[in-house]
Amino acid sequence: YSVTKRFTSATHFFLGLALAIAPLGAWIAQTGRIDFAPIVLAAGVVCWVAGFDLIYATQDYDFDRGEGIRSLVVKLGIARSLRLAQLLHLLTFVALIGFGLTAKLGTLYYWSMPFVAAALLYEHKTEKLDLTGINRAFFQSNAFVSAVFLTAVCLDRLIR
Template sequence: MVGARSLAMGMNRLIDAEIDARNPRTARRELPAGLLSRVQVAAFCALALALYLIAVFQLAHIVRWLWPIPLVGFVVYPYLKRWTWLCHLWLGVVDGLAPMGGWIAVTGRLPWEAWALGGAVALWVAGFDLFYSLFDLEVDRAQGLHSAATHFGVRGVFAGARVCHALTVVLLAAVGAGLGAGGWYWAGVGTVTVLLVYEHALVRPGDLRRLDAAFFTVNGVISVVFCAFVLAETGL
């Protein structure tokens, strides 16, 4: 996970370096600001790829055939915003591969509960990435980039995020029901639901002052808290 995530972030910075340089919010990132060279970032990506492959070949044999799939997602994602607003959903799908990959690496199987968990993560990420697109709405319009915000406006983004996060809760509940999960898991689903409602209560189409808290803070808490409840459920 660390190798894959590091590789994805490094490739995103490389591919988007020129776009980032034209955006005041991202112009201070390492590549546009000249703090790192493209060669240095490429070397970092190579090291991250090596770490990813070393880890992959310690896992179940089937994983050795599946490892290129996330790499395709990493490469395609940065380019999608140049063509389609579906980039948000693609990002979610790429992140949703993580729990599915972990599941098949441990069990060698991919039952419907694994697909549902991957779908929950995909929709959760897509939902908060819709919010993230609001940070760069005017800049994306000026650069001719495609995002949900440039296509559907602020209200459309809010509507899409609500749908994504409602379906996230539904899928998490489906996973729990399918696995016969106990109280700790359901407490986790309930807590995630409350936090998602709170996230959406922080911002309104006409008031984005707390967008940072809604996007960064709340979702960071969600991931840690839900992980804690799942660990409690498993007795770890």
């Protein structure tokens, strides 16, 4: 991830891809095969991570620009990067719904999705782009999203 900042502005997507390999690998380890469901989930992880990394990277804008470090925040500017993060998080939500459909998850999973959507929306409601607001959005929202997702999938599988 850090090396990609030297040659591409798409560093946020490389980070997302690096993290998206984990659920795909876990699925293969558990089932012994590649199915469409974990690919949909991996796409959601790429969008989720790239989106929150864009938000987090806004605090490095001046430094990255001055040092010639590449990022979409430097390339697009802060306002457009935040809009892109919103789009990526919308795509994340769509992918999570798609994952539920392709993995044949039940009602409990879908009941959890409004909580995920609320946490993703909250992440974008940070009015001030200061360290406190970004850290709150970055750490609390993302921890909540991952905890709700994990709980929903596990409980869905346990009760079925």
